[in-house]
Amino acid sequence: MSLETINLWWATGFGLGLSPLASGTAGSLPGLPLAWWLLGRSVRVQVSVAAMLLLVAIPICHLASTTLGGKDDGRIVADEYLAFPVAVLGQTAARQPLVMAGAFVAYRVLDAAKPPPAAQLEGVAGGVGIVLDDTVAALYAWLLLAAAMALWRRRQARSAS
Structure with missing residues (x-):
C-alpha cells in the first residue's frame, strides 16, 4: 500500500467521505x-491534543487535495473529524449523549453555513485553508454550547430557589 493510498484513507475519514449523501457529515x-x-x-x-490533531490535519488534507485535483474536494473529511473535538473542549456536559x-x-450546521470569517479562511491555499474554516466552525459551536450550558445552569439555579 502506497503512502498516497494511506493518506487518502485518513483524508477520506476511512472511506466515510466517499458517501454519496452528506459526505461531510458522514x-x-x-x-x-x-x-x-x-x-x-x-x-x-x-487543548494540547486538539492542537496536535489540527496540525496533523493540515498535511493530510493538503496532500489529499493535491492528489484529488488541488482543491477542497468534498471527499476530504479529515478536517471535519479532526476539528470537531474543538467544539467540546473543556465542556464536561458534552459527555452526555444529547449534549x-x-x-x-x-x-455541522456552522461548517455548512460558513459564517465569517470561515468562508474567507477557506480561501487560504492548501491544507491550512481546508482546516481553518472547520476550526472556526468548531469554535463557533463551542461558543453556542457554552452559552446553552450557561443558560441551562442559570435556569436550574432559578428553579432550585
Whole structure:
C-alpha cells in the first residue's frame, strides 16, 4: 500500500467521505468518539491534543487535495473529524449523549453555513485553508454550547430557589 493510498484513507475519514449523501457529515462521525475520549482528560491535555490533531490535519488534507485535483474536494473529511473535538473542549456536559449530539449538529450546521470569517479562511491555499474554516466552525459551536450550558445552569439555579 502506497503512502498516497494511506493518506487518502485518513483524508477520506476511512472511506466515510466517499458517501454519496452528506459526505461531510458522514466524514465527521469519527470526531464523536475522539471528542468523547478527549473529554475524559484534563483540559490541558484536551487543548494540547486538539492542537496536535489540527496540525496533523493540515498535511493530510493538503496532500489529499493535491492528489484529488488541488482543491477542497468534498471527499476530504479529515478536517471535519479532526476539528470537531474543538467544539467540546473543556465542556464536561458534552459527555452526555444529547449534549454531544447537539454540539455535533451545531458544528455541522456552522461548517455548512460558513459564517465569517470561515468562508474567507477557506480561501487560504492548501491544507491550512481546508482546516481553518472547520476550526472556526468548531469554535463557533463551542461558543453556542457554552452559552446553552450557561443558560441551562442559570435556569436550574432559578428553579432550585
